[in-house]
Amino acid sequence: MxxxxxxxxxxxxxxxxxxxxxxxxxxxxxxxxxxxxxxxxxxxxxxxxxxxxxxxxxxxxxxxxxxxxxxxxxxxxxDHVDTAPGAWFIEVQNLPESTIPFLLPSRYCESDRFSTMAASLTAGYQPGYDQCTAIVHYIRDTMQYVPGTGQLIISASEVNERTEAVCRDMAHLGIALCRALSIPARMVVGYLETLQPMDLHAWFEAYVGNRWYTFDPTQNDLSGGRVAIAYGRDAADVAxxxxxxxxxxxxxxxxxxxxxxxxxx
The missing domain is CATH 2.60.40.2250 (Immunoglobulin-like)
Structure with a gap:
């Protein structure tokens, strides 16, 4: 489109x-x-x-x-993003060098604090894409998306203690949990055609099956055109x-x- x-x-x-x-x-x-x-x-x-x-x-x-x-x-x-249930986990030693920065803890995504939680949330899921899907479902089930309330940037650890969040916060938590499983994850800021109320939007991508896939805890489906403006480790990189x-x-x-x-x- x-x-x-x-x-x-x-x-x-x-x-x-x-x-x-x-x-x-x-x-x-x-x-x-x-x-x-x-x-x-x-x-x-x-x-x-x-x-x-x-x-x-x-x-x-x-x-x-x-x-x-x-x-x-x-x-x-x-007009929609690609999905790939079952896309496989890429072992760290086989990852492209360009993905390595998105595997490490960063300012707002303290993935080193989420190892136990990530393993628990994804127990029984096939490593890779399906683990990312389980993470998105957890965020949606435990947190309400409330646009316009996030004046201060908070970290994944802080987000995980709340029941309401904006898109940026939910992306931070998703990224931290993915990285805790050794899945590279990055923040994306851009436009979403179907977003209500209209504003700039944030979501995350995870690297599985030898490519980046889109995940968005704020949206029940991934239809609607997206335009990426910036990619980064977390909100500090994509202002x-x-x-x-x-x-x-x-x-x-x-x-x-x-x-x-x-x-x-």
Whole structure:
């Protein structure tokens, strides 16, 4: 399907403020970016670079006063994600080197604290994809997805003590549990066409059966187009913007995703 995904951010900076942005999706195996618009108001010089995970980042300094960022992209995306019940577990010694960072504990995914719990939750399941599915079912059964309540980023250990969470938190717990089983897992931030209420969304991917597969504890099914913007070990790697200096309040943020009836021209 063709999707048009847009994001708008508005700030009022008391002083010139350095930013690193991560708002540009890149083409890959699961999506193709056909058209992009990226507008900074007022216009300022920006330098683009790719971070260690291949995410497209923009480095700039906003001027004092009002500053807005508006992005839009037309993207060819799948109308559902691939599933593979029974996909096998890849032994650590056989994993591609690129997956190793997603096997280790990270700031918000303390997988070294979840070994016993992960083993208990997945007992009796075939190693690999089916273990990931068991983890997702546990998160859904024990935690209510409550959009808009996660102002502070919390770790998987903290999430596991709660009964309500946002998508980012639930992804952190899923990632930590997968890694505790020696399954590489990474966080994804992007757009989901069917998300209600509409906002940016977070889910996770696990590496089994020699490829990455999507898992989303917040959604009962995986239909609807997804557009990935950023991949990382946890939320610390996939912030859509980082500003430096005195804290800067965001005045407004809006996200829209619409399906196009025909390819963009």
């Amino acid at each position: 063709w999707l048009r995904a847009s994001c708008s951010l508005e700030f009022n900076a008391p002083v010139a403020t350095p930013f690193i942005l991560m708002l540009r999706p890149r083409s890959g195996a699961q999506q193709w970016v056909a058209r992009e618009q990226y507008v900074l108001t007022p216009s300022v010089p920006a330098i683009e670079f790719a971070d260690p995970f291949g995410n497209l980042c923009q480095r700039l300094t906003s001027p004092e006063g009002p500053f807005s960022i508006r992005t839009s992209a037309d993207i060819l995306a799948a 859509l913007y980082n500003q430096f200096g005195d804290p800067l309040e965001i005045l407004d943020m809006s996200v829209t995703v619409e399906r196009l009836n025909q390819p963009p021209t």
